[in-house]
């Protein structure tokens with residue numbers, strides 16, 4: 001698979017940083033071709049530029065529809081030969097143009113064990129529900145919000161004294177390990193999507 005990544009962000013960009021660190025340290029054989037933010041004030045844009053990565057803002061407020069904004073994002077990704085798109089705190093629904101341009105080639109990371117607690121504030125949802133275990137999910141992106149085939153999950157305990165902030169911090173540390181691993185799994189190939197399921201061939205899974 002084409003190992004050129006396009007990372008889409010809206011804010012802090014700590015998962016973007018984790019991907020960049022994993023590449024630098026040789027844990028992930030890939031290159032970040034471009035970082036695109038829909039917000040000009042995203043801290044992640046600074047991180048990208050600091051790491052010498054091409055980074056640009058495509059502000060969604062300059063477009064009349066989601067499709068039009070998506071098409072502009074697709075244009076920039078394709079112009080740089082991106083093969084895999086990684087959503088990393090991208091606070092936008094992904095629409096048809098992106099899904100069509102990158103079939104089964106868009107990943108997202110979500111701070112819960114999906115299908116529990118999709119959408120925003122997943123850590124607060126887990127605490128308020130009284131869950132004893134939450135975690136991290138990396139999944140392929142489909143038109144269903146936080147609903148695509150699950151590539152990888154990691155569990156994180158929910159402690160009695162947890163606040164959304166303390167649980168988020170514990171989950172985030174796990175996210176930073178999980179995302180580079182999941183990207184590596186995708187890039188290595190030897191997998192297929194079977195209905196809702198992401199399935200690795202036996203040889204790929206034991207590698």
Ligand code: GRF
Nearest residue numbers: 012013014015089109110111
């Ligand atoms: C992470 O918790 C991620 O799971 C969720 O948004 C947050 C982004 O954090 N989708 P960062 O911008 O990568 O620091």
